[in-house]
Amino acid sequence: MxxxxxxxxxxxxxxxxxxxxxxxxxxxxxxxxxxxxxxxxxxxxxxxxxxxxxxxxxxxxxxxxxxxxxxxxxxxxxxxxxxxxxxxxxxxxxxxxxxxxxxxxxxxxxxxxxxxxxxxxxxxxxxxxxxxxxxxxxxxxxxxxxxxxxxxxxxxxxxxxxxxxxxxxxxxxxxxxxxxxxxxxxxxxxxxxxxxxxxxxxxxxxxxxxxxxxxxxxxSNPAAVPLLGVREAGSVIEAIVQSHDADGLSTLKLRAGTLVLPTVAAPVGAKLRLRIKAQDVMIARTRPTDISALNILAASVVGLHEGAGPGVAVTLDVGGERILARITRRAVEALGLRVGTSCFAVLKSTTIAPTSVGR
Incomplete structure (x- = not known):
């Protein structure tokens, strides 16, 4: 059309x-x-x-x-x-x-x-x-x-x-x-x-x-953040269901590794799309230890987009996928984030709601 x-x-x-x-x-x-x-x-x-x-x-x-x-x-x-x-x-x-x-x-x-x-x-x-x-x-x-x-x-x-x-x-x-x-x-x-x-x-x-x-x-374009709303903006990535575990969690295979979520209503082998809100992604310069978050993915910074307020949309490359993280300008400076900086994206298992998981 x-x-x-x-x-x-x-x-x-x-x-x-x-x-x-x-x-x-x-x-x-x-x-x-x-x-x-x-x-x-x-x-x-x-x-x-x-x-x-x-x-x-x-x-x-x-x-x-x-x-x-x-x-x-x-x-x-x-x-x-x-x-x-x-x-x-x-x-x-x-x-x-x-x-x-x-x-x-x-x-x-x-x-x-x-x-x-x-x-x-x-x-x-x-x-x-x-x-x-x-x-x-x-x-x-x-x-x-x-x-x-x-x-x-x-x-x-x-x-x-x-x-x-x-x-x-x-x-x-x-x-x-x-x-x-x-x-x-x-x-x-x-x-x-x-x-x-x-x-x-x-x-x-x-x-x-x-x-x-x-x-x-x-x-995954930071310029879309104000159009979508800072609380709704985020990225969409693909995953494949790898296993359903006895403790009520499901393991999903990503390009960059694995992601653990509460039980996903899809069979093993199913291809899914996941919405990850930018506000739910934390960034660490070194791999965190002794932390409750189960999802830690190696990443690199490919873009920094400053908004009108104190927030910065950081575009991360995670195994060839683009993930957005929304953090403060102060955090960007404290972490010394620049394009090319190696880091880790940290996500709690419960941040991705069942309604954000689709076929």
């Missing part, structure tokens, strides 16, 4: 160019950054002042030629913050409603969608008997059964509590990694969601693109 968009309203203006390819492209920004306006423009629910939208070589919108394809002809599956199910229809009937908008020659894999989203036990139930997470799974299934060329997801988990969000995230991971292969444009202001799901990350600020690129590159 190629999108150029310029639009002004109520003292706010959007001006951006965006490419969204395969996988999940996440739009992240604080409230008012323009995320939902972009989704509405792509879906055809907004006529921008100026813009052009092209998907798979087909132009769906071009203000210069006054082309504005109506929403129902764009073949996007849209999932909003609220599920918007038909209350008078059963789950099965809500799902079948999606097939009405599928092209006649589309081979809609109804059973595969039901299996993918775990909906078989819900088919005869009424929407008003479902939990929030179940409703969103049904809404997602209905969107998939319309045989869309792309999914648009606008804050789909924002209305769910932590437990329901944790319930539905694995289904979204399966959708990302499964055989359907649909590109997804995903809007969220929750860092835990985007770090688990996104392949590409676009950071928005005041209607402009402040940073974009592969998720791990953008997350």
């Amino acid at each position: 190629k999108l150029s968009l310029r639009h002004s309203f109520g003292g706010f203006s959007l001006d951006l160019e965006l490419n969204a390819g395969a996988g999940i492209t996440a739009l992240f920004g604080q409230s008012g950054a323009g995320k939902s306006t972009i989704i509405n423009a792509v879906a055809g629910l907004l006529r921008p002042d100026r813009g052009r939208l092209e998907v798979a070589g087909e132009v769906l919108m071009d203000t210069e030629s006054a082309l504005h394809m109506p929403p129902h002809k764009r073949r996007f599956g849209t999932v909003f913050q609220d599920a918007r199910l038909f209350p008078h229809l059963s789950v099965a009937q809500n799902l079948d409603f999606g097939t009405r908008y599928a092209p006649r020659n589309a081979d809609v894999p109804r059973d595969a969608v039901i299996d993918l989203l775990g909906l078989a036990a819900l088919l005869e139930r009424s929407p008003n008997t479902l939990s929030g997470g179940e409703k969103q799974r049904v809404a997602l299934g209905r969107a998939l059964l319309s045989a869309p060329r792309m999914l648009l997801m606008d804050e789909p988990l924002a209305s769910l509590d932590a437990a329901r969000k944790h319930e539905i995230l694995p289904y979204l991971e399966q959708l990302r990694d499964g055989p359907l292969g649909l590109p997804i444009l995903y809007v969220s202001h929750a860092v835990d969601e985007i770090t688990r799901l996104a392949d590409t990350l676009v950071l928005l600020k005041d209607g402009r693109i402040a940073a974009q690129g592969p998720l791990r590159e953008v997350m």
Whole structure:
């Protein structure tokens, strides 16, 4: 998808160019950054002042030629913050409603969608008997059964509590990694969601693109810290489950060694992505001894980025992976940290929450 968009309203203006390819492209920004306006423009629910939208070589919108394809002809599956199910229809009937908008020659894999989203036990139930997470799974299934060329997801988990969000995230991971292969444009202001799901990350600020690129590159860029928030900023690394131990801990294999975490709900051999918050990483010049933290990784400093306050974002190379640590300027000076300095990254096992571990 190629999108150029310029639009002004109520003292706010959007001006951006965006490419969204395969996988999940996440739009992240604080409230008012323009995320939902972009989704509405792509879906055809907004006529921008100026813009052009092209998907798979087909132009769906071009203000210069006054082309504005109506929403129902764009073949996007849209999932909003609220599920918007038909209350008078059963789950099965809500799902079948999606097939009405599928092209006649589309081979809609109804059973595969039901299996993918775990909906078989819900088919005869009424929407008003479902939990929030179940409703969103049904809404997602209905969107998939319309045989869309792309999914648009606008804050789909924002209305769910932590437990329901944790319930539905694995289904979204399966959708990302499964055989359907649909590109997804995903809007969220929750860092835990985007770090688990996104392949590409676009950071928005005041209607402009402040940073974009592969998720791990953008997350490990110190310049992204103020955009993500100092308490949420961090890095994303890959790991493989090596063992589940009798004391309730799991050992994960990294490029730089091993990482010990509370029991990870994944089989031995599974590849995971881990979000490590910058504020949870300590730095030592020599390998610590007699310390409760179980995770000590050899590292070297590859970047120092001073913020407006007393904090410094330190980029560490750990076996070829990039990890961010956020420490004070005073600590940088006391440790004598410079680009090229050898050191150790120290992490407590409990700092990486289960919600920060994804497939």
